[in-house]
Amino acid sequence: MATVASGVVLREFNKPLTLEQAELPDPGPGALTVRVTHGGICGTDIHLHHGNLPIPVPVILGHEGIGVVEQLGEGVTTDFSGRELRVGDVVAWMSSIPCGKCHWCVIEGERTLCENRKVYGINQSFDVWPKLSGSWADHIYLQPGSTVFRLPDGVTPEQAIALGCAAPTAVHGVLDVVKVKAGDTVVVQGSGPVGLAAAMYAHFSGAAKVIIVGGPASRLELAKEIGVGDVHFDIFDDTTNEDRLKQILAETPSGYGADVVLECTGVPAAVAEGLEMARKNGRYLVLGQYTDRGTTPINPHVITKKQLQVYGSWTFGERHYERYLQLLPAMAQRFQLEKLVTAYPLTEANQAMSDMAEGRVMKPVLVNQ
Amino acid sequence: MATVASGVVLREFNKPLTLEQAELPDPGPGALTVRVTHGGICGTDIHLHHGNLPIPVPVILGHEGIGVVEQLGEGVTTDFSGRELRVGDVVAWMSSIPCGKCHWCVIEGERTLCENRKVYGINQSFDVWPKLSGSWADHIYLQPGSTVFRLPDGVTPEQAIALGCAAPTAVHGVLDVVKVKAGDTVVVQGSGPVGLAAAMYAHFSGAAKVIIVGGPASRLELAKEIGVGDVHFDIFDDTTNEDRLKQILAETPSGYGADVVLECTGVPAAVAEGLEMARKNGRYLVLGQYTDRGTTPINPHVITKKQLQVYGSWTFGERHYERYLQLLPAMAQRFQLEKLVTAYPLTEANQAMSDMAEGRVMKPVLVNQ
């Protein structure tokens, strides 16, 4: 008997999302179907809703998800790391499916740069079979080639969804690109999910001090509460930028500046400010500039004179997603991840979106248990 | 009997330089005196003359030099690489003496960032003993701690001075920082001495194609004449920036952009343009921004989205200077370096400066043989 599934559909930009139904197909060879229990809402979803990115509509949103395996297609016997996979297992899946064949996948080995990537909840239209291709739904159809992992032991779905795609994104940037080293003094610009995730991985990499520069105050309080960051600066307090810079530098060894600065704001102007926070011979990660918000005045003399290394890092691939899951049990033990989450039923997706947009919550999650 | 030496002194910014005399001391322990035969003029000297940098005056200018050993102080028996050093040997010396004791020298191992560096021709005043501390003179007193090398066999002083400090500066940036790899497609922005030196080291590193984007036409012609660059774009022709970018990309494999872009212009706006020339996952070197000319609009989204690596590289240290000399014989054999040089006597230093400032010559050199 066919399952009829419900999903939150974006039909028209800037209009309310609608809960719609579609029939869940039985999984073909290499595919599987999952009963989604948690679908995360991410800042990017706000941009998608506003039509800031070229996506097909209608589309079921949701590129972050946790759920329970319902049916396994022919040949699907293990998860990506080779562990046996069975109906009823709790799983997480990577949002994208790189093509594995293009220049970027094969020659560069940078699957994040694949131009043919399928992305659940973003470029898989609700009009196209199998329709159920986003996590803001009670079911999702995971196509062949999907990267699916059983959730590691000792981790709850709430903990796993708490950082959403910010976590593997930060794994990519912090661990693989800019490479925080034990003993480093690290500045994190931004205190949203990407900033908090980046700060956590900096802690995990043995940073001697993690300085978070963000806001509003409620987010910094939450960061402190769950143990993220050693020093916190609120960009909305009365301090001038010059004074704040002085105070930040005073927190670094000999006042030289941070070994590493992690930009996680999405605000272009943050980059020029952040370059001033890095020490000579320091490293700077431009991690937060996911949408094109235009130019900002930057002084390239600073890059030459300080011999800076400035790195960009774009989304994440399988290797980052796997490492995120490998680290998740220890992360969940060290930080109270679940405190980041605010749960909503699928029927309140519009409310969740507006709470997110207005900064009332850190991480809204559509829960369906 | 004491030698009275003559040097070109900058007494007052923006005023004509004057030829003045001072007595050449006998070298103390660890020091040596050199009869300077070639003192190079560099773009930085124009900035110094304009008072754009905080230097002491009066000062004998000249941070690039070749000469003949006149007297060796006690204990000076070899050059820096351990080869025997004798009166009459032709030598080159590094312009700076890092302190070897500060955080940057010891902890970072980046002697280029030493804040206590003595620099011949820049921060060693003519008022202070031994007075003769610049290469625009017939003699120079090289203090203990100077890095002096005998000129490699088969290289003339003209060839050695032809690129001046641009050569070891490019060694630092191109070979040690951004690391051009054999087969890379390389764009060089700028066709002055730094640009040409960077292009030469790109050729030497096995670049499959070196694309020079510079001007004016006379400089590009000279580059072609001596065999530097495979493709040349003149930024002063009638092409729009958009069209030029298209043409440049068309010269790269599959139109993806260059593997490496080397910025050697000193013009802030070049950085934003150059970032567009790099392929995704490409490398960008900010090598030319030696003076602070303020901010320029840059779009940091480009750095994130393309996953660029952007590096700054500042001046050079002993390891770069030594490698420059190791490569010099092969460089001189492959490119007609001497064609870059225009010779002037010491008495025409002012003329040489204005020819340089107005772009009439590539590399003016004060010759004293």
Place this chain on the structure above:
Amino acid sequence: MATVASGVVLREFNKPLTLEQAELPDPGPGALTVRVTHGGICGTDIHLHHGNLPIPVPVILGHEGIGVVEQLGEGVTTDFSGRELRVGDVVAWMSSIPCGKCHWCVIEGERTLCENRKVYGINQSFDVWPKLSGSWADHIYLQPGSTVFRLPDGVTPEQAIALGCAAPTAVHGVLDVVKVKAGDTVVVQGSGPVGLAAAMYAHFSGAAKVIIVGGPASRLELAKEIGVGDVHFDIFDDTTNEDRLKQILAETPSGYGADVVLECTGVPAAVAEGLEMARKNGRYLVLGQYTDRGTTPINPHVITKKQLQVYGSWTFGERHYERYLQLLPAMAQRFQLEKLVTAYPLTEANQAMSDMAEGRVMKPVLVNQ
């Protein structure tokens, strides 16, 4: 009308190879058929013939090939770099097809380590459709997923086959792993095809001096004749190992040892010797140990005390094969590659094999024009 193709088949280890026939299928979607003009013979083929590696028999040997496109399957319109592909084009193809889905392909991004790789001429049995899966044949069937490139302009098939798989293998090790830098002093251990290819890429990367330590004398003569290596040591002369080591060190800057040593011998004992040739803080590449020839006495204290970096590099992937082709025109212009080749008809494959095994030729190639 069906084409009947001929190929050189290994049916039984250590027995003569036989020329056999099979029908060439029309290419299916994504596949193509090629009339092979040049099939290279490689040292590994000798090992295969002796049964030293676990391969299926019968098999048409030949993992190096150049040929002319005969038929293109549906959907095959371009080569791997996106250039239009037509019947009659001269092409080269990579010997292996990584699976693109395993841990090593996806997580590590090291397609050389793929455990599911199909390799033409090695693990594609003559008993299994499409049978014609080796280059020692007049035709080959290139399966979907093959990496095929049109030969670059200005390069002859003889030049392209002259180094065989040694060239992309050396690209991997020399350019991507151990990374020779312009100005480096490089020792190459071995003067077979891998050694010569490694030496060429060292030259191309701007090595200040390339020292080849190999033999027999005829191979070193050939190396000199085509311009490979600056200094040559014959390991079969009367010099003791100790004396040879002294002489080699005397060729390095200040006698400190080589910046980089490239092991290309396949003889385990060479590794211990080679570690002594590297300077402190130097790099050592173990490139030649393709077959398991057991242990050799090595002193690990040398690795600690000298702070060596020792790298292994295994075969090559698409990125190395592409770079090899990008560099091929310049390689062919600089070195007389064609002089390495000795041509044989397909019918004389056994003779070619024995000439190779006995060191009478550098690079035997089965030519079929």
Place this chain on the structure above:
Amino acid sequence: MATVASGVVLREFNKPLTLEQAELPDPGPGALTVRVTHGGICGTDIHLHHGNLPIPVPVILGHEGIGVVEQLGEGVTTDFSGRELRVGDVVAWMSSIPCGKCHWCVIEGERTLCENRKVYGINQSFDVWPKLSGSWADHIYLQPGSTVFRLPDGVTPEQAIALGCAAPTAVHGVLDVVKVKAGDTVVVQGSGPVGLAAAMYAHFSGAAKVIIVGGPASRLELAKEIGVGDVHFDIFDDTTNEDRLKQILAETPSGYGADVVLECTGVPAAVAEGLEMARKNGRYLVLGQYTDRGTTPINPHVITKKQLQVYGSWTFGERHYERYLQLLPAMAQRFQLEKLVTAYPLTEANQAMSDMAEGRVMKPVLVNQ
């Protein structure tokens, strides 16, 4: 009034050490004198006592020390990181003084490789002024150029001496050379001070699992007790090497092997074993081979086939010593470092040495409070 100081002198190899007196000079410019409170005993001291290394005798041993500033020479006003330094401050000092002028210091920037290094307690003879140049004494004279740091707040001298020179040695190898990354599975071979220090830095770098392979059982128990290592294998139990290898691999993700293996044994044969524990594309650090104990059979095919990266790391320099101190407060908070220490008075140095040699204690320290 002159201070007469006492120190433990090695006069003759393999003979009992003697407690002798010498007058402590007032510190000259750039020097300082320290009342030593803690002098660590290290495995190297056993080797020195046996005459295995070429050192001058007589010599006061002791290259690890903590003490209290007694007198500051002219010009000594801050510690190496610029913090004010006063009489009575508790300090630690680096054992060596690199020359800062040789090829290795200047060109390579590897002060660990300096061939002119002075090393307290090793190559500074008791016969030569200022005689008091080892930490197994109640006073030490720290020469100009010494790298002295005030002990960080919140750390006791016992905690600081607990790992001795093993800690900065491991900083060098683990953080700077082989670079453990958060999420890595790490095998540590050896459970002496270097092994434990290496394991701690692996934990600090976010290792997902640290597997210690060492012995005897008492050392492993101590490791567990203070929280070092997640899994422990005793090389002295009844397991065969083959079985142990299987068990170790079973502890790694998918059984592929460890991301990083840290050799900290000093036993050559450990290297061959350890290479088998690394995954393909993994990293191997040869950290423990400080004395030349000759060759061991190693199969270089493993390095090629697995594409291993094998690194040597030799002692430590200022940058590693500084980072060790930066991390020390967090280390002391996370692990009960003081439990590693067994205290002895200076008069029982011989007993301490024999306890160390026979493995009865982890870290003997000569305490003088």
